[in-house]
Amino acid sequence: MGSTIISDNNNRAAAGVSGASKSMTMLIVFRALMGLGAAAVQRGKYMGVISAANGMGQVMGPLIGGLITDAMGWRWTMYINVPVLVVTAIPLTWLVRLKTPEGSIKEKLRRIDYPGIVTMCGGIVLILVGLNNSTTSGWSSVKTLLPIIIGVVLFVAFVYVEHKRTEPLLPLKLLRYRNVYTNMLGAMITGIIMYAGIFYIPSLFVALYQRTPKTAGIDTWPWMIGVVVASTGSGFLITKTGVYRPFLWIGSTLLIIGSFLMYSVRANSSFPIIAIYIALVGFGIGFRLTPVTIAAQAAVTKPDMALTTALINFSRSVGGLLGVAMFKGIQQGVFEPSAISLSAQFPDFSSQINMVFKGQTTSLALITDDYARESVTQAFVHSLNVIFLVSGCLACLGFLVSVFVKHIDLSVKNAATEQEETVICEKSPS
The missing domain is CATH 1.20.1250.20 (MFS general substrate transporter like domains)
Structure with a gap:
């Protein structure tokens, strides 16, 4: 339950900041954070319902996005997520029943894989920034290559970190x-x-x-x-x-x-x-x-x-x-x-x-x-x-x-x- 609520809060915050982005790089970074939050709320047993909902969202999304862009500008396609996510958080909090992990809040916070989160998110964001910079600086530019190289290094570090963690963000055993x-x-x-x-x-x-x-x-x-x-x-x-x-x-x-x-x-x-x-x-x-x-x-x-x-x-x-x-x-x-x-x-x-x-x-x-x-x-x-x-x-x-x-x-x-x-x-x- 905690991870679900945290990811929903992450979505609200990232959606609001995405709308206030001053550059494409800022938009990519905060839109990536929205994606990370959305991935955490998936549950296998609800896959059929979620797939249908995702499909309907894909049908309506471009149309609604076009209407919002025409009327209020592209930033509101990000801002509109905030009230929607706030409203959905209410039934999510009261109706979703998940087993509460054992331990105190302090113990749970200690168990979070902070190194894994930092290396994974940092790697994704830096690669996105490098790819975005290629449109203005070219593929051979330092502004393009350096973020991509550092991002790849962070991904290698992520694998190493996950191998050492007792409660990793990504259990490497699944990749076998x-x-x-x-x-x-x-x-x-x-x-x-x-x-x-x-x-x-x-x-x-x-x-x-x-x-x-x-x-x-x-x-x-x-x-x-x-x-x-x-x-x-x-x-x-x-x-x-x-x-x-x-x-x-x-x-x-x-x-x-x-x-x-x-x-x-x-x-x-x-x-x-x-x-x-x-x-x-x-x-x-x-x-x-x-x-x-x-x-x-x-x-x-x-x-x-x-x-x-x-x-x-x-x-x-x-x-x-x-x-x-x-x-x-x-x-x-x-x-x-x-x-x-x-x-x-x-x-x-x-x-x-x-x-x-x-x-x-x-x-x-x-x-x-x-x-x-x-x-x-x-x-x-x-x-x-x-x-x-x-x-x-x-x-x-x-x-x-x-x-x-x-x-x-x-x-x-x-x-x-x-x-x-x-x-x-x-x-x-x-």
């Missing part, structure tokens, strides 16, 4: 199960591709069809419907059949096809065609959301299921955060040479082209010369094509990883797994 580490990697890949869609598909519609943020959010409905239908449908079928690996393979295949089709999008592509492409991507993501968690849970005993579920969701969230930062660097790196050339070719619209380069795609509508606007749109769409190409390659990697997922009977605890866990526990440092 193939279904845990393969599905953590698979969830991270899914998160990268999913957040790329959330972030860049609306931008594509703004560029191609001069949509507002609101209408661009509405236009993502084929992608969102695919996510919701496939995630809930696969969960239902897995419950009925006990088979989960085929859904990972189907989802990966649809992701590969959809992502590479999105790579073929051009400035004159019609919305119905793109709607089919993004629906394939949405169904691919949806078919992967539930099975990765179930496959990982199948490998562990009941006491470790909640932590395993949290690890899968955490991996997906980290993948999304890293993906957005990474793809921003890739997109701007591809678009920058064209932006410089087009600014020289069309000096009257250099300020609008610069705004598009910085991510304000709505500035395309301010370019009044048709030829200039078409040229900039083509260059911008090409930069998005590269993102979808990378997503397709990552989907291929996700398919390869899913091949190594073992099938473990969901109805009967695998005796070999039980015995293996006993051996691992005996070998774990005390």
Whole structure:
């Protein structure tokens, strides 16, 4: 119960500070803290309900976000989380019944894995900062490389710290199960591709069809419907059949096809065609959301299921955060040479082209010369094509990883797994 309330308080605080961010770096750091808080409240036994709620949130999120952005600005998409989380904290406090850990408050505070928290959070934040700096300073800049290198070092330190702790934030014994580490990697890949869609598909519609943020959010409905239908449908079928690996393979295949089709999008592509492409991507993501968690849970005993579920969701969230930062660097790196050339070719619209380069795609509508606007749109769409190409390659990697997922009977605890866990526990440092 304590960890649930603490993570909810963390979300409220981080949401408020995110809205007050003065730079992209601040926004990334505090948005990462929101993600860390959300990962802690996951529980395996409520996975079906949570998956459905997440799906509905993904359907409504872009639309509501577009409405809020149009009416009050992007900062309020962060501020709005504060009252929502305050309201949800009331039933969370009174209705959720969890076993209270033994010991006094002082003893519980001493048992918290502070070194693990610092090294893990520090590593994630520094890597995000480095990836974000790549958009302004380039990939070879010290401002880009130094935070990334230090972040990687902190992750190495995190593994060492967790190996020595008696109550680690991440019990390394779980990573000895193939279904845990393969599905953590698979969830991270899914998160990268999913957040790329959330972030860049609306931008594509703004560029191609001069949509507002609101209408661009509405236009993502084929992608969102695919996510919701496939995630809930696969969960239902897995419950009925006990088979989960085929859904990972189907989802990966649809992701590969959809992502590479999105790579073929051009400035004159019609919305119905793109709607089919993004629906394939949405169904691919949806078919992967539930099975990765179930496959990982199948490998562990009941006491470790909640932590395993949290690890899968955490991996997906980290993948999304890293993906957005990474793809921003890739997109701007591809678009920058064209932006410089087009600014020289069309000096009257250099300020609008610069705004598009910085991510304000709505500035395309301010370019009044048709030829200039078409040229900039083509260059911008090409930069998005590269993102979808990378997503397709990552989907291929996700398919390869899913091949190594073992099938473990969901109805009967695998005796070999039980015995293996006993051996691992005996070998774990005390």
